[in-house]
Amino acid sequence: MPEGHSVHRIARQFAKNFVGRPVGASSPQGRFAEGAAMLSSREMLEARAVGKQMFLRFDGDVWLRVHLGMYGAWDFAGVIDADATIAAANGRMGQTNQRGTVLDEPILDAAGENSLTSIGAPRRARVHVRMSEQTTGLPDEDEQWPPPVVGQVRLRLLTEETCADLRGPTACELQSPDEVVASIAKLGPDPLVDDLAEGEERFVATVRRKPTPIGLLLMDQAVVSGIGNVYRAELLFRARLNPHTPGRDVPEETVRSLWHDWTRLLEIGVQTGQMMTMDDLDPDAYRRAMAHRDDRHWVYHRAGLPCRVCGTAIVVEEAASRKLYWCPNCQA
Structure with a gap:
């Protein structure tokens, strides 16, 4: 999608x-x-x-x-x-x-x-x-x-x-x-449309009152606009956040960090045309990542492969009829 x-x-x-x-x-x-x-x-x-x-x-x-x-x-x-x-x-x-x-x-x-x-x-x-x-x-x-x-x-x-x-x-x-x-009123805040500060407060307030797992909330377009399956998996890994954590149990500073990270990744995506979610790549690694999806993400589409950080096998499971990829060690 x-x-x-x-x-x-x-x-x-x-x-x-x-x-x-x-x-x-x-x-x-x-x-x-x-x-x-x-x-x-x-x-x-x-x-x-x-x-x-x-x-x-x-x-x-x-x-x-x-x-x-x-x-x-x-x-x-x-x-x-x-x-x-x-x-x-x-x-x-x-x-x-x-x-x-x-x-x-x-x-x-x-x-x-x-x-x-x-x-x-x-x-x-x-x-x-x-x-x-x-x-x-x-x-x-x-x-x-x-x-x-x-x-x-x-x-x-x-x-x-x-x-x-x-x-x-x-x-x-x-x-x-x-x-x-x-x-538009039915949609959650979009960092490229809404005032960033106001969007952050809306996002934080909504997530922090929900018992729904954060892995589902990030895909809910009424909570935040634009995040799909790839960005969901990558944002959660970058935050080292267990996707099953209820939104209301996610620390406020972590929720705010998710908003800031989404703002950054969305801007990169618009500029490059790619869902680039890995940081600090040298030119050769960046070129590989831009050309091949397998070199572009931390956990997405890497089921069974070793985590790039800890070596644990990446898990894939069904979440609301979509595949959810995450590391059971880094995101414990």
Whole structure:
């Protein structure tokens, strides 16, 4: 499932390539035909991400809410004017790790998580994309435009230069301004949206009154926005926190530390396009981590492998129908 960093990257891509332009809309699949007709020819005015959900505002007070869910993704084609804050992910401005090491050559992940062309569920790009920090001009004359529809496209948004295809979302619906406010009100704080201090207090107050295990609370989008299975496992390990500890029993300073760590990891995820959760890597180790998921995380997807810290076998178990990875020694 795409986690919060991916959705913020998508929103920034829409802000750079669609906001301020009239947008054509269609539903090649047919399942969103009426909604697409309502959107078509309207100017996009705003692109906003909150946690795992994105809200696109069009003139006439019409909003589009999209939740990618487990399998959804946006595929971009045509002229891509990459946001400077995420350009590192496509290699055009180099890539910078947590220690400030600049890597001049792009690092590509064969699984597709680092792909600007398919942002969301990891998959290989199906469409050709020209990318640069500052790209001008229409697609090449020998390229078909608009690009052919591939697969089950729920919604296609199209400007003169850029195409965005939505596949497999959990939610794709039009909302009124009041409905958008109500949708966002149901979500927990997002460090990239809410005031950090206020968000911290909301998060701490909610966690500290809940008997629910912290491993479940971090996945509850009403408690905190954007954290998915990968970030959940990694945040808990980094805090050396047993995932079964009731929220109300987690020390307040630990809860605050979780919020601060989530803020930091989310910013890194938006900048790099990767859920990078290991610190203090030298350039070679950082390059390996950016290219291979197995070198990127402390415990996630490492069931049965030795803990990178203590050597104990990493445990995997089911928690609310999702796999939870943790070290029974470091997180005892």
